[in-house]
Amino acid sequence: MPFSTKPTTMIAKREDRRAKAKRALKSLAIAVAVPFSLTMVTVILFGSGHNYRAVHKPFWFPPLWFIHLASLGSSFLMGFAAWLFWADGGFHTQSYALSFYIVQTSLSIVWDPLVLVIGAVWLGLFFCVIHFGSLFACYRSFRRVNPFAKDLTKPCLAWVAYFTLVNYKLVYL
Secondary structure, three states: OOOOOHHHHHHHHHHHHHHHHHHHHHHHHHHHHHHHHHHHHHHHHHOOOHHHHHOOOOOOOOOHHHHHHHHHHHHHHHHHHHHHHHHOOHHHHOOHHHHHHHHHHHHHHHHHHHHHHHOOHHHHHHHHHHHHHHHHHHHHHHHHHOHHHHHHHHHHHHHHHHHHHHHHHHHOO
């Protein structure tokens, strides 16, 4: 009677799927942890916001804790969206999207110390406008490759639009 390789083939396929799943989880963890950690470090180092607290603000201005929480949430969502985009081959087919993602991540990290610590609100407003533009470019790129990644960028766009309005109002306070 001939020897069957079916059971060993099934085991090999199962092990291959597990290995792929482990690699995917590792890459997801890195894609989310890096921007989230950079944002967290920025909040810890520069999050006191003495200048922001000292300004008499309208009622619709977010408290400092909410600014930090929304920034962390936004960095998490964008890291996850970028990973989905990457997993579907988006950065290979649209290499310029990586530039937009790096720009938006950098600007989201730089804004906190720039405005809340240094008090450079005009420059912060300029950065907010560029940040919104780079986020919108990510949105358009992600839309073409992964609809779920596109949807994850929508709350980030709303947050940066609102935050640009807050920054604009800070200029005239």
